[in-house]
Amino acid sequence: xxxxxxxxxxxxxxxxxxxxxxxxxxxxxxxxxxxxxxxxxxxxxxxxxxxxxxxxxxxxxxxxxxxxxxxxxxxxxxxxxxxxxxxxxxxxxxxxxxxxxxxxxxxxxxxxxxxxxxxxxxxxxxxxxxx
Numbered sequence: 001x002x003x004x005x006x007x008x009x010x011x012x013x014x015x016x017x018x019x020x021x022x023x024x025x026x027x028x029x030x031x032x033x034x035x036x037x038x039x040x041x042x043x044x045x046x047x048x049x050x051x052x053x054x055x056x057x058x059x060x061x062x063x064x065x066x067x068x069x070x071x072x073x074x075x076x077x078x079x080x081x082x083x084x085x086x087x088x089x090x091x092x093x094x095x096x097x098x099x100x101x102x103x104x105x106x107x108x109x110x111x112x113x114x115x116x117x118x119x120x121x122x123x124x125x126x127x128x129x130x131x
Contacts, residue, residue: 009040012086015093016100037103038096039078041065046078047099050106054079056098077106 006021009028013019020031021040030038030045037048046065049057060082064075085092 009045012045012092013038013096015089016096032100035100035103035107037100039065039076041067045081046076047081047095048102048106049077049079049099050102052105053098053102056095057082060084077102 006028009021009030010019013030017032019038022029022031024039025041027039027041029036030040039046047053047057049064057079062079062082065078065080066073066075068074081092081095085095
């Protein structure tokens with residue numbers, strides 16, 4: 001099933017919730033809360049995936065999105081939407097929520113970890129109690 005225009009993509013995600021669709025890389029990026037969690041390329045839809053979601057997608061015979069750049073193939077962390085989900089809105093919404101979670105986890109891992117600093121010593125006057 002091919003979804004290559006913004007309106008059909010938004011309609012497909014209606015059970016998931018409101019999404020915005022932007023033209024990107026010759027296809028479309030699908031965003032929720034400002035975060036991209038799905039892409040459309042050549043009429044095929046791909047969901048953001050990570051170590052927690054890949055096993056479930058692989059069990060559905062899904063495959064990663066791969067494109068050719070110059071002379072090598074590059075796999076992205078997006079996996080093809082299992083064909084059956086186009087006709088099962090509740091299951092599709094569950095997969096879309098998991099893809100959004102994968103996008104959130106990826107965004108969280110890109111933030112710089114905060115380093116712990118030693119607490120600042122209190123001024124001597126603050127330590128003394130007045131009687």
